[in-house]
Amino acid sequence: MTIPGQLNVSPRLLLGPGPSDVHPRVLTVMATPLIGHFDPQFLVLMGETQEMLRQALFTKNSLTFPVSGTGMSGMETCLMNLIEPGDKVVVCLNGFFSLRMADIAGRNGAQLTTIESPWGQIFELDRLREVLTKVKPKVLAIVQAETSTGAWQPLEGLGKLCHENDTLLVVDAVTSLGCVPVHMDAWEIDAIYSCTQKGLSCPPGLAPVSFSQRAVDAINRRKTKVPSWYLDRTLVQRYWTEDRFYHHTAPITMTYAIREGLRIVLEEGLQARWDRHMVNHRALKAGLTALGIEYSAAEGHQLPQLNAVKVPAGADDVPFRKMLLTEFGIEIGGGLGDFKGKVWRIGLIGHNSRPSSVLLVLAALEKCLLSQSVKIPAGAGVAAAERAYAGK
Amino acid sequence: MTIPGQLNVSPRLLLGPGPSDVHPRVLTVMATPLIGHFDPQFLVLMGETQEMLRQALFTKNSLTFPVSGTGMSGMETCLMNLIEPGDKVVVCLNGFFSLRMADIAGRNGAQLTTIESPWGQIFELDRLREVLTKVKPKVLAIVQAETSTGAWQPLEGLGKLCHENDTLLVVDAVTSLGCVPVHMDAWEIDAIYSCTQKGLSCPPGLAPVSFSQRAVDAINRRKTKVPSWYLDRTLVQRYWTEDRFYHHTAPITMTYAIREGLRIVLEEGLQARWDRHMVNHRALKAGLTALGIEYSAAEGHQLPQLNAVKVPAGADDVPFRKMLLTEFGIEIGGGLGDFKGKVWRIGLIGHNSRPSSVLLVLAALEKCLLSQSVKIPAGAGVAAAERAYAGK
Numbered sequence: 001m002t003i004p005g006q007l008n009v010s011p012r013l014l015l016g017p018g019p020s021d022v023h024p025r026v027l028t029v030m031a032t033p034l035i036g037h038f039d040p041q042f043l044v045l046m047g048e049t050q051e052m053l054r055q056a057l058f059t060k061n062s063l064t065f066p067v068s069g070t071g072m073s074g075m076e077t078c079l080m081n082l083i084e085p086g087d088k089v090v091v092c093l094n095g096f097f098s099l100r101m102a103d104i105a106g107r108n109g110a111q112l113t114t115i116e117s118p119w120g121q122i123f124e125l126d127r128l129r130e131v132l133t134k135v136k137p138k139v140l141a142i143v144q145a146e147t148s149t150g151a152w153q154p155l156e157g158l159g160k161l162c163h164e165n166d167t168l169l170v171v172d173a174v175t176s177l178g179c180v181p182v183h184m185d186a187w188e189i190d191a192i193y194s195c196t197q198k199g200l201s202c203p204p205g206l207a208p209v210s211f212s213q214r215a216v217d218a219i220n221r222r223k224t225k226v227p228s229w230y231l232d233r234t235l236v237q238r239y240w241t242e243d244r245f246y247h248h249t250a251p252i253t254m255t256y257a258i259r260e261g262l263r264i265v266l267e268e269g270l271q272a273r274w275d276r277h278m279v280n281h282r283a284l285k286a287g288l289t290a291l292g293i294e295y296s297a298a299e300g301h302q303l304p305q306l307n308a309v310k311v312p313a314g315a316d317d318v319p320f321r322k323m324l325l326t327e328f329g330i331e332i333g334g335g336l337g338d339f340k341g342k343v344w345r346i347g348l349i350g351h352n353s354r355p356s357s358v359l360l361v362l363a364a365l366e367k368c369l370l371s372q373s374v375k376i377p378a379g380a381g382v383a384a385a386e387r388a389y390a391g392k
Numbered sequence: 393m394t395i396p397g398q399l400n401v402s403p404r405l406l407l408g409p410g411p412s413d414v415h416p417r418v419l420t421v422m423a424t425p426l427i428g429h430f431d432p433q434f435l436v437l438m439g440e441t442q443e444m445l446r447q448a449l450f451t452k453n454s455l456t457f458p459v460s461g462t463g464m465s466g467m468e469t470c471l472m473n474l475i476e477p478g479d480k481v482v483v484c485l486n487g488f489f490s491l492r493m494a495d496i497a498g499r500n501g502a503q504l505t506t507i508e509s510p511w512g513q514i515f516e517l518d519r520l521r522e523v524l525t526k527v528k529p530k531v532l533a534i535v536q537a538e539t540s541t542g543a544w545q546p547l548e549g550l551g552k553l554c555h556e557n558d559t560l561l562v563v564d565a566v567t568s569l570g571c572v573p574v575h576m577d578a579w580e581i582d583a584i585y586s587c588t589q590k591g592l593s594c595p596p597g598l599a600p601v602s603f604s605q606r607a608v609d610a611i612n613r614r615k616t617k618v619p620s621w622y623l624d625r626t627l628v629q630r631y632w633t634e635d636r637f638y639h640h641t642a643p644i645t646m647t648y649a650i651r652e653g654l655r656i657v658l659e660e661g662l663q664a665r666w667d668r669h670m671v672n673h674r675a676l677k678a679g680l681t682a683l684g685i686e687y688s689a690a691e692g693h694q695l696p697q698l699n700a701v702k703v704p705a706g707a708d709d710v711p712f713r714k715m716l717l718t719e720f721g722i723e724i725g726g727g728l729g730d731f732k733g734k735v736w737r738i739g740l741i742g743h744n745s746r747p748s749s750v751l752l753v754l755a756a757l758e759k760c761l762l763s764q765s766v767k768i769p770a771g772a773g774v775a776a777a778e779r780a781y782a783g784k
Contacts, residue, residue, distance in 0.1 A: 014426060028423060036723045073622045228468060230461060248464040
């Protein structure tokens with residue numbers, strides 16, 4: 001056979017829903033030679049990674065570690081370990097990723113109740129109280145930052161409400177960690193999962209998870225084995241937190257990466273990082289609004305790191321995004337599920353949330369819209385963003 | 393909190409059971425910035441990776457791709473997709489990893505039959521024929537290269553025998569791929585899994601798998617959903633082989649890595665690579681034998697890439713391996729399970745199977761044995777290996 005040539009990918013600016021660009025410092029550590037996964041030095045790196053994850057999640061949970069898979073393996077780890085056949089589970093549906101939670105709950109034999117909000121909308125606390133008191137589920141699962149719609153679900157008060165009803169709160173923080181506040185302990189979240197390729201500015205490949213003591217107790221009371229050996233928390237825990245019992249070979253290079261990504265997050269500081277995401281979001285939004293482009297998520301509940309907007313009338317989705325990619329090297333996301341062809345998702349995530357991304361993507365959007373003969377006030381987007389940065 | 397310092401690991405030579413040292417060319421590509429997981433360029437890289445995997449496994453199977461997890465996720469993917477509750481499964485137990493196959497089969501509701509050989513021994517075809525005709529299982533699972541014992545299971549003829557009994561053959565190739573022959577199609581293997589951190593000289597993080605048409609047909613006849621959404625082959629397949637439907641975000645950097653690792657394997661050629669592993673194994677074995685160190689696997693069934701040997705009388709296992717690591721930066725493996733404290737596992741895997749590894753590890757073993765006052769003929773190990781290389 002012909003052997004393919006050397007790796008030769010084009011430079012890209014990843015402004016979609018994720019993966020986002022990896023921080024250069026993270027790329028550099030990934031070229032570091034391996035040490036063994038039981039090397040005393042590696043055990044130190046594991047401990048440091050766990051401790052930094054706790055800081056980033058604002059939790060003291062002992063059981064906090066990265067699952068050796070992508071973000072979706074984190075979703076499955078949280079749900080599969082907590083749910084046994086016949087358990088009552090409520091999943092809050094308002095986008096693509098909550099649908100997956102429902103699928104996974106179903107595979108695990110849950111007695112499933114779903115409540116729905118339109119895509120782009122959130123769930124009010126009163127509505128959640130109602131379903132909790134009516135169903136009294138073992139688990140309620142909800143997405144904090146819905147990657148398909150850009151909707152930002154508030155979580156304050158929900159954990160307390162869950163616990164009053166003897167319910168465990170599971171939160172999807174895939175697109176929120178490192179971008180907007182995640183206060184695991186203060187909000188009384190029982191199980192959370194995230195990923196590496198978004199707010200932590202690392203490549204995809206690990207899924208940070210954390211379980212509260214309440215969740216650990218629930219898992220310890222299981223009557224049946226977790227269906228997946230690979231994702232069984234009781235086994236993985238022995239490798240990450242107790243006697244370093246061999247479970248599987250940790251993804252060593254990705255552990256180097258997440259450790260460096262977390263160092264960068266903590267050096268900047270969480271509050272400063274959240275503020276930065278908000279400043280750049282406001283500038284982008286000012287620019288998009290000046291171009292007549294509307295957000296698809298409800299006003300007041302729009303994620304700063306994931307700007308889901310309606311494809312403007314007259315624009316042709318697929319060729320448009322292709323032009324952005326080939327002429328500017330910029331990737332933005334198309335719509336998922338119900339939003340396919342109707343929505344663009346512009347990510348300003350982690351390392352990529354910076355003025356140069358905002359100004360370039362606005363300029364490039366203008367250029368591509370004009371080339372599709374969409375009527376926009378040329379130059380207005382960049383100008384509006386610049387005014388926003390100047391505080392005008 | 394105090395933020396940990398910059399990554400600063402010691403240089404190591406990884407001569408354990410794996411992870412093995414990553415090839416420098418693989419490390420280099422891992423510092424490449426990301427492209428998106430739906431970027432047209434990434435889809436090309438995926439296709440090239442799949443085609444090279446097929447070459448390395450000597451298969452034409454369409455369903456051949458790397459699972460987004462470590463080798464153990466490959467084991468679970470193969471077994472979980474093929475087994476439904478009540479299915480008859482035979483697992484051949486002769487080491488640590490076959491025990492795990494049995495655990496996973498049990499979690500999936502298999503009606504499990506196990507046959508046992510002593511650790512370090514293999515299974516003869518006659519014995520396998522007997523259990524196949526008696527049990528008529530849906531699946532027979534066996535380990536080609538048992539990482540805990542160094543035993544090399546012959547597979548010729550077994551697939552044919554399985555198919556005569558309407559049984560699917562599942563093979564663990566975690567420690568064999570890239571080191572010794574794996575002829576998936578010629579040997580009529582129905583599902584196989586491996587890893588990246590051994591014979592492919594990449595970091596851990598992906599699990600190459602391949603399914604025969606017979607296996608795919610069996611999965612398509614399932615009456616129940618696969619318990620794990622993440623490892624459900626029918627979903628992953630749509631991302632890797634059909635309409636590129638979004639399932640999860642591929643570990644992009646690890647895909648760069650495995651693609652480069654496979655390029656290196658194919659540039660060398662599989663036959664040349666197997667030969668190289670054998671030449672270095674023979675030199676190491678000559679050296680160990682000259683030092684009075686015995687293999688734990690049966691003569692004639694010893695893996696060239698994983699030399700499991702009995703800890704010599706008088707040597708103190710844990711301090712010995714610690715001395716090797718701190719004084720020479722060399723990692724070798726200790727025993728697992730029944731072999732804990734009794735066995736050392738010396739890997740000459742992938743990139744690390746070379747004369748410099750052999751001579752250095754022999755010299756270092758001699759030095760450490762002498763420092764523990766174990767009686768050995770000093771210098772005899774290195775000399776014997778040199779004679780073996782010289783063909784004397």
